[in-house]
Amino acid sequence: MAGIMKKLRNETERAKFEAARALRLQREQGKLGQLQNQRKDHVSALGEAVWELYQAGQVTDARLVSICTQIRATQQEIVTQEQGIEAIKQEQPPEPPSCPQCGREVSSSDAFCPGCGVAIALSATPLPAINNTSTQSCPQCRKPVRVGAAFCPACGARLTA
Numbered sequence: 023m024a025g026i027m028k029k030l031r032n033e034t035e036r037a038k039f040e041a042a043r044a045l046r047l048q049r050e051q052g053k054l055g056q057l058q059n060q061r062k063d064h065v066s067a068l069g070e071a072v073w074e075l076y077q078a079g080q081v082t083d084a085r086l087v088s089i090c091t092q093i094r095a096t097q098q099e100i101v102t103q104e105q106g107i108e109a110i111k112q113e114q115p116p117e118p119p120s121c122p123q124c125g126r127e128v129s130s131s132d133a134f135c136p137g138c139g140v141a142i143a144l145s146a147t148p149l150p151a152i153n154n155t156s157t158q159s160c161p162q163c164r165k166p167v168r169v170g171a172a173f174c175p176a177c178g179a180r181l182t183a
Contacts, residue, residue, distance in 0.1 A: 072086055076090040121137060121138060124137045124138040128142055131175070131176075132176075133178065134174065135175070136167065137172055138172070139178050141178065162179035165177070
């Protein structure tokens with residue numbers, strides 16, 4: 023029985039040691055992390071100080087000048103990128119094309135207004151065609167025409183009396 027008690031006491035002491043060691047290790051790793059963060063802060067402050075000296079024309083070391091030149095180029099790229107983002111935010115959707123005579127909306131594939139039959143001169147950048155499932159065929163050119171159109175948008179033929 024004494025042997026079991028001794029073994030149990032030894033295992034308890036070993037477990038206490040392992041727990042204390044794990045706690046010390048965690049505490050020291052936390053201190054190391056704090057020191058590494060302090061170093062990063064100091065290096066960043068050093069970089070800011072060198073940057074200020076560079077802008078004042080007081081840096082002559084070739085390596086530092088090279089790094090500062092890269093920083094300046096990166097800053098310009100950031101400004102350009104920010105301007106591009108702002109331009110995208112300001113974009114407005116294009117207005118759909120319309121007939122210059124009657125104002126009816128036309129598709130980019132229409133050569134003639136389906137409402138009044140006037141010839142359509144669309145911009146060089148065509149917009150997607152207006153999808154309409156209700157179509158009929160033009161009796162003259164046999165191209166699809168929206169139901170209710172007075173003129174064929176492809177050939178300009180009158181469709182209704």
